[in-house]
Amino acid sequence: MQFLDLHTGRDTPVHRLDPRFKLVTMLAFLVVVVNLRQPGALALATAVICLVLFTARIPVRYVLARLLMALPFTGILFLIPFTTPGHAALKFGPASVSYEGLSLALVLVMRLGAALLVTTALTSTTPLTDLLRAMASVGVPTVFVQLVHFTVRYFSVLSEEIATMRRAQRSRGYEPGSVLRPDHLRAMAQLIGMAFIRAMERGERVYRAMRARNYREGLFRPPSRRAGAGEYAWTALTGLVICLLLLVDRGSPL
8 A cells, every 4th residue: 555655644734634524625626627617617626736736745746647647548538529520620631620529628638637636636645544534434335445445455466466477478488469469368368367366266365364353344433533723724715616616617718
């Protein structure tokens, strides 16, 4: 879990906030962001969350690395300008790019970027254990909280097992080549299948071991600290920002 807690130990106003208030307010902010329709409102939301990251002293390189992780999933967005009907902005032979498609793609990219910045701000300023306790205290189902906990905890273990299986493939003479080669697809399918089976077997072993040690589902107890003036000020400020974003989104001519 260390890769998630690289910057959670800093002493800033954002880090000192109660995790429950951060979780609820940032989730509300996230819901509003993904429903904004105007680029102007999305740009304002991005500027606000960047200000939060700057206040929390999160390194720019770390934030950019988190954004780049989602880059492979944005490839389909580049097809939107070519598939959305409307007035043609550019023409490439039989294909054309519409103004409406460009506007829609821009909005979707800005939504994705702002949402990633919100999740980065939340996870970079709150230790994972405190975040899970906050989730349990605000009514998130225990099964989901435990699922997130064990997924993150054993992610590195499963990654090491996959690396071991790939080394075993190479030791048997397999050389990865083009993704479209039938033998490569077959090898990848076998690797994914074996990783899934090993993950299930490991999960069963871990669960039986935990039950043997008197494991109970109520692992994450609600935090005992009380909210102070900072938490209430943060909540009020977040509410004002949300109202401003909705006002700009509904009234913006962009």
